[in-house]
Amino acid sequence: MKTLVTKLVQNALASLPELADAAAGLAVETAIERTRDPAHGDFATNVAMRLAKSVGTNPRELAARIVAAFPASPEVDKLDIAGPGFINIYLSAAALHAEIKAILEQGNCYGRQPAKDSPRVLLEFVSANPTGPLHVGHGRHGAYGATVGNLLEAAGYDVDREYYVNDAGRQMDILGLSVWLRWLEAHGTQFDFPGAGYRGEYIREIAAQIDTRGAAVVDRGALLRDIPADAPDGDKEAHIGALIERAKELLGAQLFNHIRQQSLESIRQDIEQDLAEFGVIFDRWYSEQSLETTGRIDAALAVLRDRDMLYEKDGATWFRAEQFGDEKDRVVVRENGVKTYFASDIAYHFDKRERGYDYLIDILGSDHHGYAPRVRAGLAAMGYDASSLEVKLMQFVALYRNGEKLSMSTRSGEFVTLRALREEVGNDAARLFYVMRSNDQHLDFDLELAKSRSNDNPVYYIQYAFARIASVFRQLAEKGLSHDDSRGRDNLDLLRESQEKALCSALGRYPEVVLLAANNRAPQHLVHYLRELANDFHSYYNAHAFIVDDPALRDARLTLISATRVVIGNGLGILGVSAPEKM
RNA sequence: GCGCCCGUAGCUCAACCGGACAGAGCAUCGGAUUUCUAAUCCGGCGGUUGCAGGUUCGAGUCCUGCCGGGCGCGCCA
Numbered sequence: 001m002k003t004l005v006t007k008l009v010q011n012a013l014a015s016l017p018e019l020a021d022a023a024a025g026l027a028v029e030t031a032i033e034r035t036r037d038p039a040h041g042d043f044a045t046n047v048a049m050r051l052a053k054s055v056g057t058n059p060r061e062l063a064a065r066i067v068a069a070f071p072a073s074p075e076v077d078k079l080d081i082a083g084p085g086f087i088n089i090y091l092s093a094a095a096l097h098a099e100i101k102a103i104l105e106q107g108n109c110y111g112r113q114p115a116k117d118s119p120r121v122l123l124e125f126v127s128a129n130p131t132g133p134l135h136v137g138h139g140r141h142g143a144y145g146a147t148v149g150n151l152l153e154a155a156g157y158d159v160d161r162e163y164y165v166n167d168a169g170r171q172m173d174i175l176g177l178s179v180w181l182r183w184l185e186a187h188g189t190q191f192d193f194p195g196a197g198y199r200g201e202y203i204r205e206i207a208a209q210i211d212t213r214g215a216a217v218v219d220r221g222a223l224l225r226d227i228p229a230d231a232p233d234g235d236k237e238a239h240i241g242a243l244i245e246r247a248k249e250l251l252g253a254q255l256f257n258h259i260r261q262q263s264l265e266s267i268r269q270d271i272e273q274d275l276a277e278f279g280v281i282f283d284r285w286y287s288e289q290s291l292e293t294t295g296r297i298d299a300a301l302a303v304l305r306d307r308d309m310l311y312e313k314d315g316a317t318w319f320r321a322e323q324f325g326d327e328k329d330r331v332v333v334r335e336n337g338v339k340t341y342f343a344s345d346i347a348y349h350f351d352k353r354e355r356g357y358d359y360l361i362d363i364l365g366s367d368h369h370g371y372a373p374r375v376r377a378g379l380a381a382m383g384y385d386a387s388s389l390e391v392k393l394m395q396f397v398a399l400y401r402n403g404e405k406l407s408m409s410t411r412s413g414e415f416v417t418l419r420a421l422r423e424e425v426g427n428d429a430a431r432l433f434y435v436m437r438s439n440d441q442h443l444d445f446d447l448e449l450a451k452s453r454s455n456d457n458p459v460y461y462i463q464y465a466f467a468r469i470a471s472v473f474r475q476l477a478e479k480g481l482s483h484d485d486s487r488g489r490d491n492l493d494l495l496r497e498s499q500e501k502a503l504c505s506a507l508g509r510y511p512e513v514v515l516l517a518a519n520n521r522a523p524q525h526l527v528h529y530l531r532e533l534a535n536d537f538h539s540y541y542n543a544h545a546f547i548v549d550d551p552a553l554r555d556a557r558l559t560l561i562s563a564t565r566v567v568i569g570n571g572l573g574i575l576g577v578s579a580p581e582k583m
Numbered sequence: 584g585c586g587c588c589c590g591u592a593g594c595u596c597a598a599c600c601g602g603a604c605a606g607a608g609c610a611u612c613g614g615a616u617u618u619c620u621a622a623u624c625c626g627g628c629g630g631u632u633g634c635a636g637g638u639u640c641g642a643g644u645c646c647u648g649c650c651g652g653g654c655g656c657g658c659c660a
Contacts (some may be wrong), residue, residue: 330658331658366588437595
């Protein structure tokens, strides 16, 4: 619809030679928008106001000239000049009806743009450390990322979804240690579990399941001899560091490694299954360990070195990040020879580009905001355009139970899992609830509220509209009638009620909303739209009967709600929410 | 101290590169169905868009400064 109007306005402008210069720099599609108020027609354009200054006339006068130049079109009923110089465009019934037909012809494809060859997009999201089950914060990342992925695909982009598995570093040693310690406990060794260890119940479950052949049960004395005290008497990091060394010593590096790898793989698989049940599917699970084992980190560092982007200072290797807009230079290889996490990140993003993705989107927690300039600097230093990395920051989900904010520490084990949340409120409600707010808005999630008021969740309002339409068609069949869609399409002119016009107009907005939501990575636009569309439908439902005696009117109305069903179904599909035939 | 994000109705939030009287839901008050699901609909109440300036024909939106909240500023991951 908008495309059509844009074209008409462009033609009008093109036929006015005196505007050629001024209009050259104007992207017409940005000057056209849906009106908020139906009294202002269907579309409005502010081109006259934008061009008036450079042309040297007042906006209303210019608007009059543009209106006079407007090409005659069966799609437009009338044009008005309003306010300071808006041109209001009223679409004809024929134009609205053509859209209804398009919806029914295109079905599942309605609202989808033709596939683009480029850019190839890589969308990375969740990427939670495999040290425990996902919690409700990760759920927000999953729902948002999956929905943005769907939106980008609908907008025609070729997009892959990737999960970066942080399976390297000290946290993995702590995980391996935690599992081993629980295994020892299960075999009768008594000691206080380290405060810095992973304390969740799932650690015990992993300990009971994994292959520990070759591991000997050690007693308390052998375990704790010469180990510095844990907090509060000592330093918890020193304590757990010494325990890791003790574990490697007693088990041998190979067996410790075996326990660690099994533990992380068990957790990673659990995460994958959890997300899959939530409708969040990844094309690839990319291991941080693999970056090192395949030499990609060294390769990336070599590229930087060749470009003179590295230097040595205080025994460490530094990357000249400041040259590329970062606050300061960053260490990539520590004094002790160990590469930093940042080195992996540079290599990982370098690898994304090398694999042929020309546009990268990372969805990260808002606490990672300092990370974007750093990685961009890395890309730029390696010769890639820094703007090819887009970072969307997700604000936190704060959990409340009985009005009290809950701790979300993974190590303490005091967190509510995504799985528990899904079981309480259902996948559909959770998916929709998570994306209703803008990503840069905090989300307060009150568990009691979500549970007790789950029927008030807007998801049911939208689903109910879909189910009601299905129900109408069931009723129709029970009455021994059927819907003659072709007769319905021929009689769309009979739809003259205000609710019918409102619904027609709302349906035609869908493709624009999908594009808007995709371009802004803002699924909430689609949620709000679907709620409004459902409202238009419910109002219609209450005001008029569909199954009326007059066959022509009946079929026309059924054709209209049929199109409504298609659009709601497509929209819910993008959101990953089910569209039930019955509720 | 420096940086990023946020501040809109009693509550939770919308508002499409700046556009027309700032919109929904919840709450509250009042109505609607002998008819296709009342998980619905219609209406009322509710606002100095944190504060003060500036740019503009026009500012919730852009700029500056304050106030308030969140997060980040490691040779951690």
